[in-house]
Amino acid sequence: MNLIANSNYIMKDKIHPKYYKKAKVTCVCGNSFEVGSTEPEIHLDVCSACHPLYTGEHRFVDTAGRVDKFKARLDKAKKLQKEKNQKK
């Protein structure tokens, strides 16, 4: 190892945050597992056990009800369109 590479290593080592080899990851679905992380605990909304991509389920991950709101707006627009056509 030459001198430049060596000093570079020391600098990087100083800015490294604490590394947890067994950080506990907890998901809202109840699944939990351990990973290496700089955080001792991680909380997830979705994980590999409940994400639609992994489960193969066709469902929306829609916690805020945005899909329902969009559907309601779409229905409203359709109604307005019908009323317009009836007036002609």
Ligand SMILES: [Zn+2]
């Ligand atoms: Zn999950």
